[in-house]
Amino acid sequence: MKGLFIMDEAPFDWVYPSTIRQQIEDLVGMDLPFLTKDRAKENKSILKDVEIIFSGWGGPELDEAFLAAAPRLNAVFYAAGTVKNIATPASWRRNIRIFNAAEANAVPVTEFALSQILFSLKSGWSYVRSIQRDHAYPGKSISAGAGAYGSTVGIISLSKIGRRVCDLLEPFDVKVIAYDPYVSEEAAGSLGVELCSLEDVFQRADVVSLHTPLLNETRGMITGQHFSLLKPNASFINTARGAIVREDEMIEVLMHREDITAVLDVTYPEPPLPGSPLFTLPNVVLTPHIAGSKGPECARMGQSMLDEFQRYLKDEPLKCEVLEKDMGIMA
Numbered sequence: 001m002k003g004l005f006i007m008d009e010a011p012f013d014w015v016y017p018s019t020i021r022q023q024i025e026d027l028v029g030m031d032l033p034f035l036t037k038d039r040a041k042e043n044k045s046i047l048k049d050v051e052i053i054f055s056g057w058g059g060p061e062l063d064e065a066f067l068a069a070a071p072r073l074n075a076v077f078y079a080a081g082t083v084k085n086i087a088t089p090a091s092w093r094r095n096i097r098i099f100n101a102a103e104a105n106a107v108p109v110t111e112f113a114l115s116q117i118l119f120s121l122k123s124g125w126s127y128v129r130s131i132q133r134d135h136a137y138p139g140k141s142i143s144a145g146a147g148a149y150g151s152t153v154g155i156i157s158l159s160k161i162g163r164r165v166c167d168l169l170e171p172f173d174v175k176v177i178a179y180d181p182y183v184s185e186e187a188a189g190s191l192g193v194e195l196c197s198l199e200d201v202f203q204r205a206d207v208v209s210l211h212t213p214l215l216n217e218t219r220g221m222i223t224g225q226h227f228s229l230l231k232p233n234a235s236f237i238n239t240a241r242g243a244i245v246r247e248d249e250m251i252e253v254l255m256h257r258e259d260i261t262a263v264l265d266v267t268y269p270e271p272p273l274p275g276s277p278l279f280t281l282p283n284v285v286l287t288p289h290i291a292g293s294k295g296p297e298c299a300r301m302g303q304s305m306l307d308e309f310q311r312y313l314k315d316e317p318l319k320c321e322v323l324e325k326d327m328g329i330m331a
Helices: 018-028 037-042 064-069 089-093 102-121 123-135 160-169 185-190 200-202 224-228 247-256 295-314 325-330
Strands: 003-004 054-057 075-078 096-100 151-155 172-180 207-212 236-238 261-264 285-287
Touching: 003 018, 018 295, 037 185, 054 285, 054 295, 064 089, 075 295, 096 295, 102 123, 102 151, 102 160, 102 207, 102 236, 102 261, 102 295, 123 261, 151 160, 151 200, 160 172, 185 207, 200 224
Parallel strands: 003 054, 054 075, 075 096, 151 172, 151 207, 207 236, 236 261, 261 285
Antiparallel strands: none
């Protein structure tokens, strides 16, 4: 079986460290060359006998021209999240099997979200900005930042990541409510989650965590009106995509609601434009899109594709295959 690694060079050794590469090559029965997608386009002859491709960030678009140069290609193992930048109508017509590591990449995102949910339930960022502003500790209060016990966490979208956040919240004494028009009451109940409207999530939750995929239908879904509904001292966390939020409207509310906090790992555009109020508003916490896989965490995605490749070879049930019907609701 002939194969290739094709992806961006910078993350290659993080996603496929030598130990994982060696196991893949042992299974294939040969050393796999590495190319960037540009080099693959320039040297199409190397594609003519390729049956499998291991890829990741910067993977090749499986368009007509690429597939014509790779007539024997059967499967692509994509060690990253969304495959919308590589899958094409041509790839589905050719019945190319595509696998991704979305579940593996969800792990650090959910860990980050959980850390911010619990910290926000303690009003952690409110205390941070108070100390930075006053150069003194605030007076002790038994009620402020009371923590997780009896609090309500709102999850927007029971996506792969949203569901995993619900799982991680299960050991804590919180009530979880969620908005997701694609999920049944029965499915939500199996997660221990109460479904409600989007407005109810913002009105009832002490912390709202956004996990919606960016689709045409979800672009600009979160408005200033939603932020105005937040409870006193509530927090909003976005680890999804900045364009889901109407940021100008959010900023307007944040300017007048100093009690609420927005923790934004993503913005639109990203980074914010120079001079954006997001850089200076005291009740905004910005992180530079760090929730997803970074450094050694990236190897979890490569391992996920190695594991899936082993199942593929053994004709065992697969866990990571992306189907054409999934594309409409995929981020």
